[in-house]
Amino acid sequence: MRYPYFLILICFLSLPGFVYPQDSETAPTENPDEPAPLSRSFRHIFLGIGLEELKTALRDDNIFYFREDRDVSLMPSDREQTLVETQGFSFIRRAFFQLRYGEVFIMSFSLNTTLVDHYSVFSSLRQRYGEPSSLNPQEAVWENDDTRVSLERPLTVKYIDKYNFEMLKLSPAEILVGPSADGARDLLNRNEFLEGF
Numbered sequence: 001m002r003y004p005y006f007l008i009l010i011c012f013l014s015l016p017g018f019v020y021p022q023d024s025e026t027a028p029t030e031n032p033d034e035p036a037p038l039s040r041s042f043r044h045i046f047l048g049i050g051l052e053e054l055k056t057a058l059r060d061d062n063i064f065y066f067r068e069d070r071d072v073s074l075m076p077s078d079r080e081q082t083l084v085e086t087q088g089f090s091f092i093r094r095a096f097f098q099l100r101y102g103e104v105f106i107m108s109f110s111l112n113t114t115l116v117d118h119y120s121v122f123s124s125l126r127q128r129y130g131e132p133s134s135l136n137p138q139e140a141v142w143e144n145d146d147t148r149v150s151l152e153r154p155l156t157v158k159y160i161d162k163y164n165f166e167m168l169k170l171s172p173a174e175i176l177v178g179p180s181a182d183g184a185r186d187l188l189n190r191n192e193f194l195e196g197f
Contacts, residue, residue: 035130038147040159042109047147047161050102054084064088064095091115105164111155118155125151 040047044057051072058066065087072084084097091112098106111121122140126132129149132140139152148160 036128038129038142038144038149040147042107042159045104045107047105047107047159048103051082051099054097054104058086063090063092100164105161106158108156108158111157113155116155118153121155121157122151125149
């Protein structure tokens, strides 16, 4: 009576998937415990894309309330820099994109604190990218040779192309992307106004 069950078990265990190891082509190659490389994109928007591509991405994505050229402005201090600022729906309150020579090198997303909290965003980033490179009460930073991703308080996620950012050697007043964008823009506009006298 036991003999047929034993024979069935032997046949079952001798199936190729149980006896032989997986082929190297089908075996998983990524270690789930290893952090992912830093992303240079949010949804369909990438660091390094041009202004027209950015406009198209914002127009086609229903998470943004993009008002075309009304949301695009030249920086008063530098005609080679452009700022795109748009409102968002749902989880994104406002989004800022700073371009130099027509390419996005900083993008920042101010999140809606009534729908998402700092700890949830931090936990998600840490789970994906591992422990931050630096951590203080104001921000958590993940970075590699070419990208910097930061979570800033109260709740802003910022992506920076480090190569272009370091080449520009921008002063704080020239970095308009982020929670202080309104104040920095007001300062630049005020300086331009005062220079008129």
